Amino acid sequence: MANGVRVRFAPSPTGDIHIGNLRAAIHNFLFARHEGGKFLLRIEDTDRERNTPQAIASLLDYMAWMGLDFDEPPVYQSKNLAIHKEAAERLLKSGHAYRSTKGAEGKGEAIIFRLNFDVSYSDIVKGPLAKSAADLKDFVILRSDGTPTFHLANVVDDIRMGITHVIRGDDHVENTFKHVPLFRALGAEPPRYAHLPQIVNEKGRPLSKRDGDVNVGEFRAKGYLPDALFNALALCGWSPGDDREIMTREEMIEAFSLERVRPSPARFDYRKLEWINSQYIARMPAERLRKLLDAELASAGLDAGCRDDNWWKILLEPVRPRLKTLKDFVPLVRTFFEQPETYEPKDVRKYLAEGNGRRFLEDLLGAFGAVADWTAQSAGEALQKYAEGKGLKLGEVAQPLRVALNGRAVSLPMDATLFLMGKDEVLARIRRCLQRTAGA
RNA sequence: GUCCACAUCGUCUAGCCAGGCCUAGGACAUCAGAUUCUCAGUCUGAGGACCGGGGUUCGAAUCCCCGUGGGGACACCA
Numbered sequence: 415m416a417n418g419v420r421v422r423f424a425p426s427p428t429g430d431i432h433i434g435n436l437r438a439a440i441h442n443f444l445f446a447r448h449e450g451g452k453f454l455l456r457i458e459d460t461d462r463e464r465n466t467p468q469a470i471a472s473l474l475d476y477m478a479w480m481g482l483d484f485d486e487p488p489v490y491q492s493k494n495l496a497i498h499k500e501a502a503e504r505l506l507k508s509g510h511a512y513r514s515t516k517g518a519e520g521k522g523e524a525i526i527f528r529l530n531f532d533v534s535y536s537d538i539v540k541g542p543l544a545k546s547a548a549d550l551k552d553f554v555i556l557r558s559d560g561t562p563t564f565h566l567a568n569v570v571d572d573i574r575m576g577i578t579h580v581i582r583g584d585d586h587v588e589n590t591f592k593h594v595p596l597f598r599a600l601g602a603e604p605p606r607y608a609h610l611p612q613i614v615n616e617k618g619r620p621l622s623k624r625d626g627d628v629n630v631g632e633f634r635a636k637g638y639l640p641d642a643l644f645n646a647l648a649l650c651g652w653s654p655g656d657d658r659e660i661m662t663r664e665e666m667i668e669a670f671s672l673e674r675v676r677p678s679p680a681r682f683d684y685r686k687l688e689w690i691n692s693q694y695i696a697r698m699p700a701e702r703l704r705k706l707l708d709a710e711l712a713s714a715g716l717d718a719g720c721r722d723d724n725w726w727k728i729l730l731e732p733v734r735p736r737l738k739t740l741k742d743f744v745p746l747v748r749t750f751f752e753q754p755e756t757y758e759p760k761d762v763r764k765y766l767a768e769g770n771g772r773r774f775l776e777d778l779l780g781a782f783g784a785v786a787d788w789t790a791q792s793a794g795e796a797l798q799k800y801a802e803g804k805g806l807k808l809g810e811v812a813q814p815l816r817v818a819l820n821g822r823a824v825s826l827p828m829d830a831t832l833f834l835m836g837k838d839e840v841l842a843r844i845r846r847c848l849q850r851t852a853g854a
Numbered sequence: 855g856u857c858c859a860c861a862u863c864g865u866c867u868a869g870c871c872a873g874g875c876c877u878a879g880g881a882c883a884u885c886a887g888a889u890u891c892u893c894a895g896u897c898u899g900a901g902g903a904c905c906g907g908g909g910u911u912c913g914a915a916u917c918c919c920c921g922u923g924g925g926g927a928c929a930c931c932a
Binding site for chain 1: 881890893895896924926932
């Protein structure tokens with residue numbers, strides 16, 4: 415099924431990947447995989463000042479993080495400079511271009527491509543597009559300093575790489591009227607084009623850095639999973655045509671087609687990404703999740719070294735549905751590593767000062783103390799039995815206990831909390847709370 | 855200003871190309887109810903859209919025209 419499809423993602427490495435570009439990369443990837451073709455990477459590193467080695471390393475790192483595996487070694491555009499120049503000279507000889515100093519302000523002669531004829535092409539997502547000679551004008555392909563412009567470099571490299579489909583943002587639609595004739599003048603058949611709609615912000619304008627959260631790095635830092643981001647971005651401008659939204663990569667590959675990409679701009683839905691992320695967390699294998707969460711603890715300076723498999727097993731179940739992102743984890747479990755610094759006054763008043771909360775806590779000291787084998791089940795049962803014995807609803811004792819253990823009336827379910835905290839710690843915290851809130 | 859596309863719930867979209875199956879489907883978000891030891895989650899339900907105007911047609915969200923709106927492109931940037 416190798417039908418010769420070759421596509422490329424051609425970012426200029428400026429340190430981080432904008433989600434608009436990332437979406438283009440994803441669609442290129444999906445298309446290549448769907449067609450059984452090749453997905454290539456070309457690093458457009460001709461701007462030497464901005465394109466540092468670290469920027470390139472970070473680009474490669476993000477590609478790997480997203481699982482955007484390319485099929486051939488990356489092509490570095492900066493290495494093709496001589497070839498670009500040679501192409502410009504060939505166009506000069508063939509009469510497609512000419513030398514001129516126009517608009518250069520004394521910089522010397524540049525090579526200009528002659529564009530004085532009608533151009534048309536058929537875009538896979540936008541349909542047939544045409545421009546008449548009157549609306550087109552000659553353009554520079556080789557600057558007076560001998561360096562190629564984007565248009566020349568882009569086209570020459572695409573020819574060299576055997577690119578069959580160019581899938582990119584639709585801010586390039588107009589450029590294509592330059593690129594198509596360039597391909598022909600260089601004796602090559604132009605590739606098929608698919609221009610992806612822009613991703614816009616709240617105001618309908620293209621996403622810019624000022625909007626915040628536009629770079630992959632920011633999403634990674636905020637605890638989003640690469641697969642969730644991939645899924646959300648794949649759905650940006652594209653849909654499988656049925657009602658599926660959460661899809662595995664294989665399902666997306668299977669369903670993907672450029673014909674189904676919408677031509678109109680799309681706002682990126684951050685809330686939906688959040689939801690998608692929570693879905694991925696909910697479905698993720700426990701082993702992987704544990705590894706990721708362990709890293710979260712480490713970066714928060716919390717040592718989980720002494721926690722065993724069972725501890726994690728008990729923890730994961732109630733934690734999963736509470737995570738929208740990985741960053742929600744530490745606040746949920748900090749209480750298992752550190753005593754509460756303060757007791758929420760509102761909760762103290764409601765659950766300890768006003769009712770019989772303090773009495774319950776004192777009783778619980780005994781009830782818990784009597785539990786020999788401390789598990790989530792046994793600790794939970796002790797609590798339940800105590801409540802039943804008093805003719806109380808579980809909540810009536812659970813809430814005061816929450817305040818004593820966590821400093822506030824919100825926590826994971828009590829059975830898990832009791833176990834995860836450990837018997838000694840539970841008893842110690844109850845005593846401490848009784849002391850600190852005495853007379854409150 | 856010129857040229858080019860675009861326009862369905864608050865948002866992302868299905869439907870449009872091949873007009874009737876659309877009293878316009880799904881998802882996120884919102885609201886309500888249920889479950890419940892808190893918070894989440896889950897389940898059930900509700901509200902919510904074819905930009906406007908003309909045409910074509912027995913019939914238009916779907917085809918055509920005009921208008922409007924927001925956008926893109928007009929560099930010796932990429």
